[in-house]
Amino acid sequence: MSDRLSVFKTYKLYVGGKFPRSESGRVYEVSDSKNKWLANAPLSSRKDARDAVVAARKAQGGWAGRTAYLRGQILYRVAEMLEGRKDQFVREVAEAEGLSKSKAAVVVDAAIDRWVWYAGWTDKVAQIVGGGNPVAGPFFNLSSPEPTGVVTVVAPQKSSFLGLVSVIAPVIATGNTAVVIASEDSPLPALSLGEVLATSDLPGGVVNILSGRTAEIAPSLAAHQDVNAIDLAGVEDDVLAKELEVAAADNLKRVVRPQPVDWSADPGTHRLTAFLETKTVWHPTGSLGASGSAY
Amino acid sequence: MPTAFADVTASDSTLRRFLHGLPGVDAVGLEARAASLGTRSIKTTAKAYAIDLAISMIDLTTLEGADTPGKVRALGAKAANPDPTDRETPRTAAVCVYPDMVATAKEAVGNSGVKVASVATAFPAGRAAIEVKLGDVREAVAAGADEIDMVIDRGAFLSGDYMTVFEQIRAVKEACGTARLKVIFETGELSTYDNIKRASWIGMIAGADFIKTSTGKVGVNATPANTLLMLEAVRDFRAQTGVQIGVKPAGGIRSTKDAVKFLVLVNETAGPDWLDNHWFRFGASSLLNDLLMQRQKLATGRYSGPDYVTVD
Numbered sequence: 245m246s247d248r249l250s251v252f253k254t255y256k257l258y259v260g261g262k263f264p265r266s267e268s269g270r271v272y273e274v275s276d277s278k279n280k281w282l283a284n285a286p287l288s289s290r291k292d293a294r295d296a297v298v299a300a301r302k303a304q305g306g307w308a309g310r311t312a313y314l315r316g317q318i319l320y321r322v323a324e325m326l327e328g329r330k331d332q333f334v335r336e337v338a339e340a341e342g343l344s345k346s347k348a349a350v351v352v353d354a355a356i357d358r359w360v361w362y363a364g365w366t367d368k369v370a371q372i373v374g375g376g377n378p379v380a381g382p383f384f385n386l387s388s389p390e391p392t393g394v395v396t397v398v399a400p401q402k403s404s405f406l407g408l409v410s411v412i413a414p415v416i417a418t419g420n421t422a423v424v425i426a427s428e429d430s431p432l433p434a435l436s437l438g439e440v441l442a443t444s445d446l447p448g449g450v451v452n453i454l455s456g457r458t459a460e461i462a463p464s465l466a467a468h469q470d471v472n473a474i475d476l477a478g479v480e481d482d483v484l485a486k487e488l489e490v491a492a493a494d495n496l497k498r499v500v501r502p503q504p505v506d507w508s509a510d511p512g513t514h515r516l517t518a519f520l521e522t523k524t525v526w527h528p529t530g531s532l533g534a535s536g537s538a539y
Numbered sequence: 540m541p542t543a544f545a546d547v548t549a550s551d552s553t554l555r556r557f558l559h560g561l562p563g564v565d566a567v568g569l570e571a572r573a574a575s576l577g578t579r580s581i582k583t584t585a586k587a588y589a590i591d592l593a594i595s596m597i598d599l600t601t602l603e604g605a606d607t608p609g610k611v612r613a614l615g616a617k618a619a620n621p622d623p624t625d626r627e628t629p630r631t632a633a634v635c636v637y638p639d640m641v642a643t644a645k646e647a648v649g650n651s652g653v654k655v656a657s658v659a660t661a662f663p664a665g666r667a668a669i670e671v672k673l674g675d676v677r678e679a680v681a682a683g684a685d686e687i688d689m690v691i692d693r694g695a696f697l698s699g700d701y702m703t704v705f706e707q708i709r710a711v712k713e714a715c716g717t718a719r720l721k722v723i724f725e726t727g728e729l730s731t732y733d734n735i736k737r738a739s740w741i742g743m744i745a746g747a748d749f750i751k752t753s754t755g756k757v758g759v760n761a762t763p764a765n766t767l768l769m770l771e772a773v774r775d776f777r778a779q780t781g782v783q784i785g786v787k788p789a790g791g792i793r794s795t796k797d798a799v800k801f802l803v804l805v806n807e808t809a810g811p812d813w814l815d816n817h818w819f820r821f822g823a824s825s826l827l828n829d830l831l832m833q834r835q836k837l838a839t840g841r842y843s844g845p846d847y848v849t850v851d
Contacts, residue, residue, distance in 0.1 A: 294842050301844065470844020494841065 255285050255431075257292060257455065258438025260299030261448015266456070267291045274432060277342030285431045288456035290464040293423065296452035297468055300394045300421040303449030308391045308419035312367035319363035319417060322444040326356045329440060333405060333433060340404045340430030354508055355409040362413035365516055369418060373517055377524070384527040389520040391419035392498055393472035396465040398458055400478045400507065404430040407507045408437065411477050414515035416450055423471070424453045425462060427478060431455035459484055466491040473498035473519050477505070543780060544744045551702045558701060558740060564732035564768060573763035576807055577800040583837075586799070590834050591629050593798040593826075594621060596816045598656055598787065600635040600824050602663075602755065608643045611636055615647025617849060622831050625838065631827065632816040633686060637662070638675055641682035656686035656721070660711060663725075663754035665690035669707055676714040687711070688721045690754060691738065693728050701741060708745035721749035721787055721820075727759035735765055739772035749785035755822060760790025763800060770808040783812065789822025795833040798826060 256263040268289035274282050286292075307315070326333065330352055338348035370389055377385040395415045400407030404427045415422045426434030438453045454461060458479065466474055466488040474492050479485040479502045492499050500518050547557040581589055599618045601610060614634050622628040633654035636644045644655045657679040661667035667675075676687055689711045695703040712720050722742040726735050742750045750769055753760035766788040773784045786809070792798055798821060805813050813819050828848045835843045 297842070297844075464842060467841040468844070469841050469847060491841075 253283060255283055255435040255455070256438075257286050257288060258435065258442065258451070258453040259292070259296045259449075260302070260452065261442060263438070263442070264292075267295070272456070274430065276339040282339055283432060285435065285455045288425075288454040288461055290461060292454055292456075293461045293465050294468070296423040296454060297394060297396075297465070297470055299449040299452055300423050301470055303447055304391070304393055304419075304421045307416070307421055307447055307450045310419075312370065312419075315417065315419065316363050316366035318445045319366065319413065320360060322441060322446060323356050323359040323363060325440045325444045326352075326359065326437075329436075330356075332436060336433045336436060337405045340427075340433060341402070351403075351406050351508075355406040358406065358409050358511065359413050361511065362417040362516070365414075365513070366417045369513070369516055369520070372513065373520065374522070379526075382529050384529055385524065386527070387522050387524045389418070389517075390523050392519045392521055393420060394470060395420045395422050395519050396462075396468075396471050396474040397422050397424045398462055398474075398476055398478040399424055399426050399434060400505070401427045401429065401480055403507045405433040405437075407477070407505075408434050410505075410507050410511055411475055411515065412437075412451060414511075415475070415519055416446075418516060418520055420473070420519050421450045422452065423465060424451060425458055425465075425478070426453055426455045428456070428458050462488055463491060466497070467494060469495050471495075471497060473500075475500040475515070475518070476502045478502075548705060548744060551700075554701050554705060554741075555699070558737040561733075561736055561740060564736055566732050569732060569768060570764045573767045573804065576767075576803050577763055579803055581799050581803075587834075587837050589799045589802055590795060590830050590837070592814065593795070593802060593821065594830050594834075595629040595632060596820050597631040597827055597830075598633045598635040598789070598820050598822050599631045599827060600755070600789075600822055602635070602637060602658060606637060606640055608640070611640045611643045612647040613849075615644050615649075615653070617827070618653045619648055619651035621827060622834070622848075625834075628831070628834065632820055635688065635822065638679040638682070638684070641679050641684045645683040654685040655683060656688055657682075657684040658688045658690075658723075658754075659684075660687075660689040662688070662690055662723075663756040665692050666694070669710060672707070673710060673714045676711055680714070680716055680718050684718055686719045686721060686749075687715050688723055688751060690723045690725060691742070693725055696729070696734070696738060696741075701737070704738075705741050705745050708742060708747060712746045719748040720746070721751045721785075722747040723751045723754055723789075725754055725757060726752045726761075726765045727757040732765070732768055735768055736772060739769050740776075743772065743776045743782075743784050747784060749787050749820070751787040751789055751820075751822065753788075753790040753822075755790030757790075761788030761792055761801075761822075763804060766801060767804050767808055770804060770813070773813075774809045783818065785818040785820065786813070787820040787822055792821055792823050793825050794829050795826075798830065 266286040266288050270287035271284040272287045274285045333352045334348045374388040379385040397411050441451050485502050601614050618631040618634045633656045634644050635656040638657050638659050641657045659675040659679045660672040691704050724738040729735050769786050777783050831848050832843045
């Protein structure tokens with residue numbers, strides 16, 4: 245037996261590119277699928293949530309203003325960094341979800357591939373959902389997608405890593421910034437993801453990760469006037485989901501409702517387009533003949 | 540000037556003897572007290588009261604080279620009606636502008652009751668001949684300024700020439716006529732708490748209506764500690780002479796939390812007599828937006844964003 249003391253990790257939140265403890269000073273116990281204690285995670289307060297929104301709003305303009313190509317490069321860089329820390333995530337996912345090492349490895353690989361999938365979409369989504377519209381008049385009519393703004397994401401509860409990546413990546417790929425509430429029972433992969441994001445050229449504040457009780461933090465985020473959209477993927481309680489939708493309606497937030505999702509399946513573009521607004525521009529062609537006009 | 544101080548200001552040496560005879564400031568104790576008073580958490584109805592009080596104490600300020608008449612008019616409109624979605628919101632105490640903008644500001648606030656303050660006397664450096672400073676003041680007063688914010692000559696103060704500082708304040712006070720005079724010490728440049736205390740006493744003896752921490756143009760502006768020190772000075776001065784003098788921290792107060800901390804300091808140090816915009820002011824520009832956002836949060840239960848308040 246080694247006489248070396250093991251170093252326990254103090255998991256922290258990831259807000260505004262920094263790793264703060266919860267403002268409330270609270271923590272809660274995280275255990276594995278067999279109820280064995282793993283670590284203490286910060287128990288975020290509403291104030292932490294509000295700070296995260298401030299950080300996300302601050303980062304949003306700069307992130308959306310980067311070229312789509314550069315955003316893709318940065319997302320790809322995140323995948324590279326994930327690849328390098330695969331062992332850690334395999335261990336955390338195995339503990340969180342009660343999987344064998346080999347099954348957890350499959351899940352982590354899928355999550356990294358998922359990240360690359362969305363990295364590839366950053367500079368292609370505009371061609372798919374935007375473009376020139378045929379209109380009956382002497383105009384060019386062009387639609388282009390723009391980010392919605394600050395998006396709150398309630399991460400899936402059971403799929404602590406693949407599900408998490410599947411809801412964060414589409415939000416930031418299109419130029420939004422995210423405030424993420426990690427899985428309540430297994431937040432550790434999410435908090436570790438924060439460390440990866442911090443070291444992969446992603447500007448601080450683009451992704452902010454909170455751990456804690458969904459029922460405590462989510463309502464103030466759903467009602468927050470400076471949040472533009474909310475993804476309720478991980479809200480399992482129907483009553484809470486309805487409450488959140490009602491609160492979100494107040495400033496006309498976009499809402500993605502909770503629905504059964506097979507996270508291992510092809511994600512499609514549904515989540516990517518859910519957080520885009522379409523801007524349409526009418527522009528005179530300068531040539532009246534183009535519309536078939538007689539004069 | 541209270542007769543009690545006639546002897547003190549009789550000559551350079553009596554003034555110096557008086558100022559250096561003031562009890563020294565315990566810097567560690569002062570900072571500890573300011574910090575401990577700042578830890579209180581103010582909630583719900585008390586918070587709502589504090590927010591409204593803080594809004595009513597703001598000297599909404601724009602002091603930039605790039606100030607335009609349009610910007611000053613916008614500021615005046617905002618001071619008179621800070622939150623157009625809620626008419627219950629109190630108006631601010633004053634708008635604070637450069638002397639050449641006084642007429643524009645006066646017109647902008649109209650008869651809303653918002654006062655116009657002007658930073659005369661070669662603000663912010665204060666490095667000009669006394670005639671120039673007095674001219675600056677007279678021009679602002681003639682244009683309709685209700686309040687004059689003057690800066691002291693820090694060079695004279697730091698070289699120990701207290702009489703010059705005293706006499707300049709006297710002269711400016713005379714030039715103000717009916718306008719109230721706020722004397723800015725620029726505490727960030729005075730180096731020590733003892734100096735801030737001495738400056739406060741010079742200002743009070745010379746007839747200032749307000750003593751003010753800073754111009755907002757240097758690194759260290761209003762801090763809880765230097766404001767606490769000035770509040771103690773006005774409290775002691777009133778106990779000694781019966782004359783009440785106002786205090787205005789300025790610069791660097793940006794959040795509701797900060798503002799509430801200062802209000803606690805006022806109540807605990809000088810007392811509730813100063814919890815009024817006639818005796819206490821905040822020199823600030825971005826503070827108002829945060830107060831309005833907090834006010835909206837209390838009224839609606841929802842956190843608000845910067846899109847819901849005007850941009851300064």
